[in-house]
Amino acid sequence: MNEPWRDPLLPAPVRVADLLDRMTLEEKAGQLTGFWALPSRPGAPVAPMEDDSGEPAPRLDDLVVHGLGQLTRVFGTAPVTAEAGMERLASLQQRVTGAGRFGIPALAHEECLTGFMTLGATVFPGPLAWGASFDPGLVRRMAAAIGAGMRRVGVHQGLAPVLDVVRDYRWGRTEECIGEDPYLVGAIGTAYVQGLEGAGIVATLKHFAGYSASRGGRNMAPAAAGPREFADILVEPFVRALREGGARSVMNSYTDVDGVPAAADETLLTGLLRGELGFGGVVVADYYAVSFLETRHGVAGSRGAAGALALTAGIDVELPTARCYGEPLTGLVRAGRVPEALVDRAAQRVLLQKAQLGLLDPDWEPVKPEPVDLDPPENRALARFLAERSTVLLSNDGTLPLRPCRVAVSGPYADDPQAFLGCYSFPNHVALPGGPGPEVPTLGEALADAGFTVTADEPDVHVLVLGDRSGMFGRGTSGEGCDAETLDLPGDQAALASAVLDSGVPTVLVLVSGRPYALGSLAERASAVLQAFLPGQEGGAALARIISGAAEPSGRLPVSLPRRAGGQPGTYLRSRLGGRTDWSSVDPTPLFPFGHGLSWTSFTCSDLAVDPLAPTDGLVAVSVTVRNVGEVPGTEVVQLYLSDPEASVVRPERWLAGFGRVELQPGAAARVTFSVHADRTSFTGLDLRRRVEPGEIGVAVGRSSGDLPLQGSFTLYGPVRHPAADRVLSVPVEIVPVP
Known part of the structure; x- marks a missing residue:
C-alpha cells in the first residue's frame, strides 16, 4: 500500500488530497456524475421528464472509463427481489471498479421517503403521518429500521427526508411534507435524519429551498416568497436537520425564487448553505435539475453552460445520470471558460464522503448477495404503531370506539389497499397496476379480522372511506405532479358522503389522504371523522384497531383542515391580517386548526x-x-x-x-x-x-x-x-x- 490515498489509517482529507493530485480532469469529473440504468419497459415514467432531452441515454461503459460518482436506484427502478438487486449492484460495481485506473466504487443511492423504495420492503406511513404523530422518537426508530435494510443490501445514501414546509395544500407534494410549521418539520425531520445516519446511511435533505412555496400550488412553478418568509419558514427546518441531525447530503429544489433557479443559485447553495450554515457534505442535484437550467428555466444555452452554472452554484453531483457534467463540462474547463478549481472542489467533497463510507479502502468489496427479508415482523409492527399514533380523531359524538356490530364499509377506497400508500412507495411509484407489492389489507378486511360483521345489508354503522389515490404526474389525486385546483374532495366523493349521511345510519368518515380537504358541513353531519395521512401498508389494521377501541387515536393535525374548498389556501402560521378581518369577505378560519386532535378521554x-x-x-x-x-x-x-x-x-x-x-x-x-x-x-x-x-x-x-x-x-x-x-x-x- 504505497499510495497514501489507499491507507485507511490516514485522515480522510490527507487521503483525498493525495488522490486528487493523481487524477486527471476527466477522472475528477467522473466522480461528479451518476448513472441510471433505466429499464426498457412499457408504462409511465419514474422520474420527472426523464426523456426531456430527447437524447439517447448514456452507456455505463462510456462513463466508467474515468470513474463514476453514483449509481442511481439499482433497487428502486424496476421490480427486483432483494437478492437480485444485490447481484445487480455487485455486477455494476465490478464494472465501475474494473474500468478506471483507481478502482473506486460508486456510491449507491435510493429513495426512502416511506421506507426503502424497493420491491418487498415495508411501506411505512408517509411524512404527513410522521408530523401527525408529534413523536420524534418514534420517527427516529422508523428511520433506523429503514436505514438498516438499506445498508444490509449495500446502499449508501437515502434521498430523504423532505423538509419543505407546506404553504399551499393544493400542491401535490404536500403528502411528502411533514407539516405546515417549521418547528414541527425541523423536530420530526431531524429525528428522521438521526435514525438514518445512525444506521450508516447518508441522509439527503430535500428540497433546498423554497419548493413548497410554488405559485398556485403547481409543481415546479416559480416560488413566491420574500426573504423573511424564505429564511424564517422555508429554510429553518434545514438548519436544525444539518446541525442537530448531522445530515451529510442536501438536494436542491427544482423551483426558481424571484427568477433564480435553486440549481444555479450560488448565494443559496454556497453562500447560505456552506458559508452561513457550515454544511460540509455533498450537494446532489434533484433528478435532471442541471439539465432543466437549459431545457426548462432557460438560463443556459447548452448542456455545458448548464453544468457550469450548477457547478459554480455549488451542486457537486449531477443526478440521476450524466448529461451536463461529463464531456460538455470538461470541454469548457479545457477551453478556459470554467475554472478547474470548481471541479476540484466538488470532487474533493465527493471523495471525502466516499472515504467516510469506506469506498476508498483497499479491502472494500460489494455486499454478497443473499436472501434478505426487508419486511420483517418488527418493521410491520413499527409501521402499524406509527399509523395508530398518527391517526387524528377530528370529531366524535360518542359513536367511536365501536363495539363489534354490523358495519357497511364503502367509498372509493374501501377496497383499494394502495390508497394507504404514498407516491414514493414502490407499488405507487414504480410497479404497474396489479403488479407485485406488499400485502396490504383493506379496512373492511381488517374490521372483519377485528370481529365486526362487514355487510351491505342493514348495517348498524356505516364506515365511509374517502380521500386520495396517490400517484405520479397526473396518475393520482395526490403526489408529485398531482396538484389540485381546489380543496374539494376529489371527484364525486362529497356527493357520495352527503347521500350516505342522508340515509340516517350513523356514519364514520375515514379520510385517507395526502393533503387536507375541505369538509364543510360533512364533518358536522358525521357521527365521527378520522383523518389518516397515507398510513402505509399497516394502515387498514391500524384504523380497525382505532375504530374498535383497541388503540388510541393520539395524532394531531400537522396541517390545518380548511372549511371551504375555495378559500385562500393558507396555514395557521400567518399574521393578524392573514386571518379573518372586517376588510375581506373571505374567512380563512379552518374547520380544524393545526395541532387539533381528540382522544378517548379528556x-x-x-x-x-x-x-x-x-x-x-x-x-x-x-x-x-x-x-x-x-x-x-x-x-x-x-x-x-x-x-x-x-x-x-x-x-x-x-x-x-x-x-x-x-x-x-x-x-x-x-x-x-x-x-x-x-x-x-x-x-x-x-x-x-x-x-x-x-x-x-x-x-x-x-x-x-x-x-x-x-x-x-x-x-x-x-x-x-x-x-x-x-x-x-x-x-x-x-x-x-x-x-
Whole structure:
C-alpha cells in the first residue's frame, strides 16, 4: 500500500488530497456524475421528464472509463427481489471498479421517503403521518429500521427526508411534507435524519429551498416568497436537520425564487448553505435539475453552460445520470471558460464522503448477495404503531370506539389497499397496476379480522372511506405532479358522503389522504371523522384497531383542515391580517386548526407558570399541569405557542415553540416544563439579519393552535441581539408526574 490515498489509517482529507493530485480532469469529473440504468419497459415514467432531452441515454461503459460518482436506484427502478438487486449492484460495481485506473466504487443511492423504495420492503406511513404523530422518537426508530435494510443490501445514501414546509395544500407534494410549521418539520425531520445516519446511511435533505412555496400550488412553478418568509419558514427546518441531525447530503429544489433557479443559485447553495450554515457534505442535484437550467428555466444555452452554472452554484453531483457534467463540462474547463478549481472542489467533497463510507479502502468489496427479508415482523409492527399514533380523531359524538356490530364499509377506497400508500412507495411509484407489492389489507378486511360483521345489508354503522389515490404526474389525486385546483374532495366523493349521511345510519368518515380537504358541513353531519395521512401498508389494521377501541387515536393535525374548498389556501402560521378581518369577505378560519386532535378521554391543562423576565440571551421556563380527567388511559400533546405583540417587522400571530406527548392513566397528572431560549423568538429583521428584540413575548399553552386556554407573557430585556449560526433551535421539555 504505497499510495497514501489507499491507507485507511490516514485522515480522510490527507487521503483525498493525495488522490486528487493523481487524477486527471476527466477522472475528477467522473466522480461528479451518476448513472441510471433505466429499464426498457412499457408504462409511465419514474422520474420527472426523464426523456426531456430527447437524447439517447448514456452507456455505463462510456462513463466508467474515468470513474463514476453514483449509481442511481439499482433497487428502486424496476421490480427486483432483494437478492437480485444485490447481484445487480455487485455486477455494476465490478464494472465501475474494473474500468478506471483507481478502482473506486460508486456510491449507491435510493429513495426512502416511506421506507426503502424497493420491491418487498415495508411501506411505512408517509411524512404527513410522521408530523401527525408529534413523536420524534418514534420517527427516529422508523428511520433506523429503514436505514438498516438499506445498508444490509449495500446502499449508501437515502434521498430523504423532505423538509419543505407546506404553504399551499393544493400542491401535490404536500403528502411528502411533514407539516405546515417549521418547528414541527425541523423536530420530526431531524429525528428522521438521526435514525438514518445512525444506521450508516447518508441522509439527503430535500428540497433546498423554497419548493413548497410554488405559485398556485403547481409543481415546479416559480416560488413566491420574500426573504423573511424564505429564511424564517422555508429554510429553518434545514438548519436544525444539518446541525442537530448531522445530515451529510442536501438536494436542491427544482423551483426558481424571484427568477433564480435553486440549481444555479450560488448565494443559496454556497453562500447560505456552506458559508452561513457550515454544511460540509455533498450537494446532489434533484433528478435532471442541471439539465432543466437549459431545457426548462432557460438560463443556459447548452448542456455545458448548464453544468457550469450548477457547478459554480455549488451542486457537486449531477443526478440521476450524466448529461451536463461529463464531456460538455470538461470541454469548457479545457477551453478556459470554467475554472478547474470548481471541479476540484466538488470532487474533493465527493471523495471525502466516499472515504467516510469506506469506498476508498483497499479491502472494500460489494455486499454478497443473499436472501434478505426487508419486511420483517418488527418493521410491520413499527409501521402499524406509527399509523395508530398518527391517526387524528377530528370529531366524535360518542359513536367511536365501536363495539363489534354490523358495519357497511364503502367509498372509493374501501377496497383499494394502495390508497394507504404514498407516491414514493414502490407499488405507487414504480410497479404497474396489479403488479407485485406488499400485502396490504383493506379496512373492511381488517374490521372483519377485528370481529365486526362487514355487510351491505342493514348495517348498524356505516364506515365511509374517502380521500386520495396517490400517484405520479397526473396518475393520482395526490403526489408529485398531482396538484389540485381546489380543496374539494376529489371527484364525486362529497356527493357520495352527503347521500350516505342522508340515509340516517350513523356514519364514520375515514379520510385517507395526502393533503387536507375541505369538509364543510360533512364533518358536522358525521357521527365521527378520522383523518389518516397515507398510513402505509399497516394502515387498514391500524384504523380497525382505532375504530374498535383497541388503540388510541393520539395524532394531531400537522396541517390545518380548511372549511371551504375555495378559500385562500393558507396555514395557521400567518399574521393578524392573514386571518379573518372586517376588510375581506373571505374567512380563512379552518374547520380544524393545526395541532387539533381528540382522544378517548379528556384532559385539563392548568397552573401556568412563566418566568417573568429574561435577558435577550437567556432562558424562560414555562410550566403547566396536565391531568387526565376521563375514565380511560390517554395521551395528550401539550403545545406551547409564542407571539410577539410588537416587533420591527410583521410577525405571525403565533408560532409553535415546543410540544410534548404526555401519557396518563385516569386521574393522573404531570407537570410539563418547557425551557425556552430567547433565540426561539428570533426572526429576520429589516436588514435581513436575524435578531432577538427586547420586549414582551406572549405565551399560550393548550391542545392546538386554536385551543389555547392558558395565556401569559414574559419580557426580554437588554440590547437587540444578533444570534450567530450556533443559535438555540429547540425547546427541551421535561415531563414529571405529580399527585
